Amino acid sequence: PRERGWRTRYLYFFQDFWCQSTEIQSITKFQNHFQAKDTDIIIATIPKSGTTWLKALAFAVANRCRFPPSKKNHPLLTSNSHALVPFFDYTVYGGRFDHLPDFSNMVEPRLFGTHIPYHALAKSIQDSKCKILYICRNTLDTVLSSWIFLNKVKPEDLPTLTLEEAFEMYCDGKIGYGPSWNHMLGYWNESKARPEKILFLKYEDLKKDINFHVKKLGEFLGCPFTIEEENKGLIESIIKLCSFENMKELEVNKSGTFGSNFENKYLFRKAEIGDWVNYFSPSMVEKLSKILQEKLNGSGLSFELLY
Numbered sequence: 001p002r003e004r005g006w007r008t009r010y011l012y013f014f015q016d017f018w019c020q021s022t023e024i025q026s027i028t029k030f031q032n033h034f035q036a037k038d039t040d041i042i043i044a045t046i047p048k049s050g051t052t053w054l055k056a057l058a059f060a061v062a063n064r065c066r067f068p069p070s071k072k073n074h075p076l077l078t079s080n081s082h083a084l085v086p087f088f089d090y091t092v093y094g095g096r097f098d099h100l101p102d103f104s105n106m107v108e109p110r111l112f113g114t115h116i117p118y119h120a121l122a123k124s125i126q127d128s129k130c131k132i133l134y135i136c137r138n139t140l141d142t143v144l145s146s147w148i149f150l151n152k153v154k155p156e157d158l159p160t161l162t163l164e165e166a167f168e169m170y171c172d173g174k175i176g177y178g179p180s181w182n183h184m185l186g187y188w189n190e191s192k193a194r195p196e197k198i199l200f201l202k203y204e205d206l207k208k209d210i211n212f213h214v215k216k217l218g219e220f221l222g223c224p225f226t227i228e229e230e231n232k233g234l235i236e237s238i239i240k241l242c243s244f245e246n247m248k249e250l251e252v253n254k255s256g257t258f259g260s261n262f263e264n265k266y267l268f269r270k271a272e273i274g275d276w277v278n279y280f281s282p283s284m285v286e287k288l289s290k291i292l293q294e295k296l297n298g299s300g301l302s303f304e305l306l307y
């Protein structure tokens with residue numbers, strides 16, 4: 001029997017990244033079946049880096065004609081962004097092995113999410129003109145956010161994950177879809193080679209200037225905001241609709257669930273930059289900073305730990 005514990009639980013090294021056995025099945029189905037359309041929008045992230053936020057923003061921007069952001073019946077007011085922008089790896093290709101999704105009723109642009117690294121995406125995504133939005137976050141805040149989230153949603157038979165254990169798993173690269181530096185570099189390098197295909201974003205930059213980034217999303221997705229839209233306050237309405245403060249207080253996010261067992265409320269914690277200072281010792285910060293410096297060396301990708 002396999003040992004039950006955080007270090008050994010479920011994780012397999014598959015196609016050069018770590019994932020759970022159930023994900024291997026859905027990722028394989030996705031790779032063999034998914035046919036991208038040029039109009040598709042894919043939101044890609046390493047877990048706990050701002051996925052929920054970017055999904056909401058992309059949905060609101062891309063669908064602003066169909067669903068004006070200030071309307072009382074906007075879908076983001078009654079559905080969690082993971083329901084509107086489903087994950088390939090859990091929802092779309094989840095379930096039984098012989099079950100394949102039917103996309104015939106999906107309205108364009110189709111929006112999907114994924115944690116799968118760039119090199120393991122379905123080939124049609126890489127080959128088509130569809131757009132990819134990637135967001136990452138400084139690793140110390142991501143480790144912290146993951147650690148708290150994992151303990152909230154863990155199966156009952158697993159012991160509480162200590163911060164030290166979570167930290168060491170990150171440093172070893174052994175986390176879902178990790179190593180995280182490979183994940184970030186895969187999308188980073190491709191965004192440099194094909195800037196029209198991948199928009200590489202950082203959580204901290206969005207927090208610093210969300211107005212600029214909402215505009216940028218419009219431009220990148222081929223639907224720039226017109227002067228008239230700007231004058232009507234559309235950008236501000238989108239920012240407000242997708243804000244942490246608004247989303248956290250929605251009934252669907254206070255009491256709803258997503259996937260099979262995750263409660264939406266666990267997706268919203270503090271949304272702060274640098275909360276890690278309250279948790280990590282100086283030696284931990286030094287260790288992870290050194291690892292990242294070494295792994296990202298020469299790539300041009302770096303993170304400020306505090307803003």
Ligand code: A3P
Nearest residue numbers: 048049050051052053145243244268269270271
């Ligand atoms: P914290 O745990 O630091 O609070 P993901 O969506 O990838 O799971 O990332 C989760 C992190 O994003 C959590 O960070 C969460 O609080 C934050 N978050 C969720 N919704 C957000 C929003 N609308 N705006 C900004 N941050 C958000």
